[in-house]
Amino acid sequence: MLLENIAYLVDPPGAEMDEAEFVSRAVVESGCGLLLDLTNLHANAANHGYDPVAWLERVPLDRVVQVHVTGGHWRDGILIDSHSQATPADVWELLEYVAARAPVRAVLLERDERIPPIGELLDELDLARAALRAGERARGAR
Amino acid sequence: VGLAEVEAALARLYTDDRLRENFFADPRAVGAELGLSDGEARQLGSADRRRVELFAESLRLKRLGEVRGLLPRTAAVLGDGELRALFLEFAGDFVPEGTHKHRADALAFAEYAAGRLCGQAREAARFDLAVQRLFFRLDGAAALPRSGPALAVARRDGRRVLLVRPWKSARYRSIQF
Numbered sequence: 001m002l003l004e005n006i007a008y009l010v011d012p013p014g015a016e017m018d019e020a021e022f023v024s025r026a027v028v029e030s031g032c033g034l035l036l037d038l039t040n041l042h043a044n045a046a047n048h049g050y051d052p053v054a055w056l057e058r059v060p061l062d063r064v065v066q067v068h069v070t071g072g073h074w075r076d077g078i079l080i081d082s083h084s085q086a087t088p089a090d091v092w093e094l095l096e097y098v099a100a101r102a103p104v105r106a107v108l109l110e111r112d113e114r115i116p117p118i119g120e121l122l123d124e125l126d127l128a129r130a131a132l133r134a135g136e137r138a139r140g141a142r
Numbered sequence: 143v144g145l146a147e148v149e150a151a152l153a154r155l156y157t158d159d160r161l162r163e164n165f166f167a168d169p170r171a172v173g174a175e176l177g178l179s180d181g182e183a184r185q186l187g188s189a190d191r192r193r194v195e196l197f198a199e200s201l202r203l204k205r206l207g208e209v210r211g212l213l214p215r216t217a218a219v220l221g222d223g224e225l226r227a228l229f230l231e232f233a234g235d236f237v238p239e240g241t242h243k244h245r246a247d248a249l250a251f252a253e254y255a256a257g258r259l260c261g262q263a264r265e266a267a268r269f270d271l272a273v274q275r276l277f278f279r280l281d282g283a284a285a286l287p288r289s290g291p292a293l294a295v296a297r298r299d300g301r302r303v304l305l306v307r308p309w310k311s312a313r314y315r316s317i318q319f
Binding site for chain 1: 145148149152182185186188189190192193194196197200203204207
């Protein structure tokens with residue numbers, strides 16, 4: 001069983017903890033793995049004005065089993081997690097950061113809208129592999 | 143009332159257009175109907191309405207993504223733009239329930255589309271609906287799986303076809319007659 005970090009636009013009023021603390025505690029106390037959606041993290045960081053790397057430093061990356069990546073679109077200054085665009089460079093950097101700190105078993109490229117020609121999807125997979133390899137090299141060098 | 147109830151109310155506001163409209167017009171009264179205290183209703187009512195609307199729309203589009211795969215003929219005939227417009231028109235007033243929400247959405251939307259469309263698009267929606275009904279039936283806003291074999295008659299490319307779902311099968315066969 002894996003817990004996934006979701007994209008959200010509104011902080012639940014009266015929340016007792018922030019998202020990073022909630023995800024960490026839920027994963028650690030339940031013993032489940034983490035399905036880390038880096039695009040959700042990227043969108044949340046953009047929409048709520050926080051540093052995604054600081055968020056990653058607060059969650060147990062050793063519990064990451066699978067990573068999801070995709071691209072969203074901007075609307076009225078808000079980044080919507082629409083699975084409709086190519087994965088942005090910022091997200092590949094986050095993947096490399098995670099792979100440098102924990103073994104990622106699988107990366108899933110999500111795309112539900114505006115599905116491009118297969119060649120563009122394969123190019124994205126190459127970028128995913130490159131980010132993983134770069135991260136793994138950095139982890140091996142530590 | 144606790145945080146769980148506030149979050150449940152927020153989830154309902156995200157998924158029910160009419161409730162959302164009523165709530166932001168009068169947070170205190172509608173909040174009381176949702177079981178919220180005055181303070182909680184005020185707190186929830188102060189949420190950025192634009193963000194709530196955008197999130198609600200993004201959830202509807204995720205529903206559309208699932209429904210598109212379950213109603214392939216309708217999706218092909220309508221094309222992305224028309225399918226999206228029709229689904230968004232439908233989705234605000236239908237909130238699927240239960241463990242087969244996407245199936246409930248597909249069944250209810252296919253019924254809605256069949257009633258709104260005409261010609262080839264209507265035939266496609268009715269065909270997709272017949273296929274979905276081989277496996278699930280709509281009970282209120284929930285889809286309940288059918289356990290036994292099922293038969294249906296539909297039209298495909300202007301011709302009548304018999305749709306047959308054998309006992310416990312996840313597939314169906316179509317026989318033209």
